[in-house]
Amino acid sequence: MRSLAGLLVTLLFTTQSHAEPSVPIDSPESCMKGPMAEFGRYIGDWKIEDSQLSPDGTTWAPANADRWNFVCIGNGTAIQDFWLPDNGNVGTNLRTWNPESESWYIPWAVNRLPGFAHITAKMQEDGRIVMHYKNPVPDPLRRITFYPPGENGWRWTQEWSTDGSETWFEVYRIKATPAE
Numbered sequence: 001m002r003s004l005a006g007l008l009v010t011l012l013f014t015t016q017s018h019a020e021p022s023v024p025i026d027s028p029e030s031c032m033k034g035p036m037a038e039f040g041r042y043i044g045d046w047k048i049e050d051s052q053l054s055p056d057g058t059t060w061a062p063a064n065a066d067r068w069n070f071v072c073i074g075n076g077t078a079i080q081d082f083w084l085p086d087n088g089n090v091g092t093n094l095r096t097w098n099p100e101s102e103s104w105y106i107p108w109a110v111n112r113l114p115g116f117a118h119i120t121a122k123m124q125e126d127g128r129i130v131m132h133y134k135n136p137v138p139d140p141l142r143r144i145t146f147y148p149p150g151e152n153g154w155r156w157t158q159e160w161s162t163d164g165s166e167t168w169f170e171v172y173r174i175k176a177t178p179a180e
Contacts, residue, residue, distance in 0.1 A: 025072065025073055030072045030075055031043060033076065035097045036072075039070070039095045039104065039146075041149050042081075042154065043070045043071060043072055044178060045067065045178070045179040046068045046070075046176035046179055047177050047179045048066060049062075049177075050062070050063040050065035050173060050174045050175070051173055052171060053170065053172070057169075063085075064087040065086070066084055066085055068081060068082070068174075068176060069084065078094050079095040080094050080095070083110070089110055090111050091108060091110035092109055093106050093107070093108050103120050103122045104119075105120060106120070106131065118135040119131050119132065128148065130145050131143060131145070131146075140160040141160065141161040142158060143158070143159050144157070144158050153176045153177035155173065156176065157170050157173050158172040159171065
C-alpha cells in the first residue's frame with residue numbers, strides 16, 4: 001500500500017508542477033453527468049478558509065489550509081482533488097462511483113502518512129455528501145460532510161464521535177470560495 005500512496009503523492013506533484021499534466025485531465029463536463037455530478041459540482045480551484053476546535057473544546061482558531069483543487073480525470077472515470085495546505089501536508093483523494101452500492105469509494109493519501117485511508121460517501125436527500133472513514137477506523141470516529149455549493153462557494157465540516165456514532169461534534173470547518 002505504501003508504494004501506491006507514494007504514486008498518488010507523486011502524481012500530485014507531477015500534475016501541479018507542469019504546464020501540461022501527465023494524466024488525462026478532462027474538462028469538467030466529463031464529470032457532470034449522472035452520479036459523477038455529485039462531486040463534479042466541486043470541480044475547480046478553491047481558496048480555503050478553515051478553522052479547528054481547540055483541544056479543550058472551547059474556542060475555534062484558524063488552521064493551515066490554503067487551496068483545494070478538484071479535477072475530472074480519465075474521461076469522467078474519477079474526480080481527483082489536491083489538498084494544498086500552507087503547512088506542506090499535501091494530500092489527494094481519488095473519488096470513484098460504485099454503481100453496485102450507489103456510493104462513492106475514496107482512497108485518501110497524504111505525504112506525511114504511509115498508505116491510504118479508505119473512505120465511503122453517499123449523497124443525502126438534501127444534497128449533502130456524507131463521508132465515513134472505513135479503514136483504518138479512526139479513534140475517535142470521524143465523518144465529513146460536503147454541503148451543496150452556492151454562488152459564492154461551499155462549506156465542509158469534520159465531526160467526531162466518542163460514543164460509537166450516537167452523537168457527533170464538529171472539530172474542523174472549511175469555507176471554500178473560488179480562487180482568483
